Amino acid sequence: MQIPFFQRLQELTGPVTNRIVSSATGPEKAASERILQQVLTGLPELLGAAVVEVDSGQALATYTTSREFNLSKALDFNAEVVRQQRRALAALQLGAEEQLEEILITLHSQLHLLRLLPDGRRFLYVAVDCRDTNLGIAREVMRTCEE
Incomplete structure (x- = not known):
């Protein structure tokens, strides 16, 4: 049973856990939530x-x-990392066929992946623990979640 008061109380104590939280509206909200649901699957x-x-x-x-x-x-x-990388690629003048697709940030025990969605206006961000998954699996899941 979901009680709105308790949900708002949980949000006051920090980030909501184990639930998709959306700040978008309309079709953008549905698309964003669908992408995250596919990632979670x-x-x-x-x-x-x-x-x-x-x-x-x-x-x-x-x-x-x-x-x-x-x-x-x-x-x-x-x-900002995505915006700066786009500027760097533009400075290299590689041509229109070379577009930023993905950025990988590797930490000791975590992988952070940023994958541009086909519209180029949004990106999908995923953080995983290296002990729970590997880079290949994470990249494939993100690739298949694109709209």
């Missing part, structure tokens, strides 16, 4: 995931498994 052990607007850094939908893993703190920085 393929990577049920992930640490966190989000669909993010590149230009604003705003999360359209998020999912996390731990209150300590606060996605909202990192997503704007990740959007």
Whole structure:
């Protein structure tokens, strides 16, 4: 049973865990939530995931498994990484056929992947623990979740 008061109370104590939280509206909300649901189906052990607007850094939908893993703190920085990488590629003048697809950030025990969605305005962010999954599986799940 879902009681709105208790849901709002949980949000006051930190990030909501084990539930997709959406800030988008309309068709964008449905699309973002569907993408995250597909990611969860393929990577049920992930640490966190989000669909993010590149230009604003705003999360359209998020999912996390731990209150300590606060996605909202990192997503704007990740959007800036995407914007800067696009600028770097433009400076290289590689041609229109070379487009940014994915960025991998490797930590000691975690993998953080940023994959541009086909519209180029949003990216899918996924963080996994290296002990629970491998890069190949995470990349394939993200690739198949594209709209």
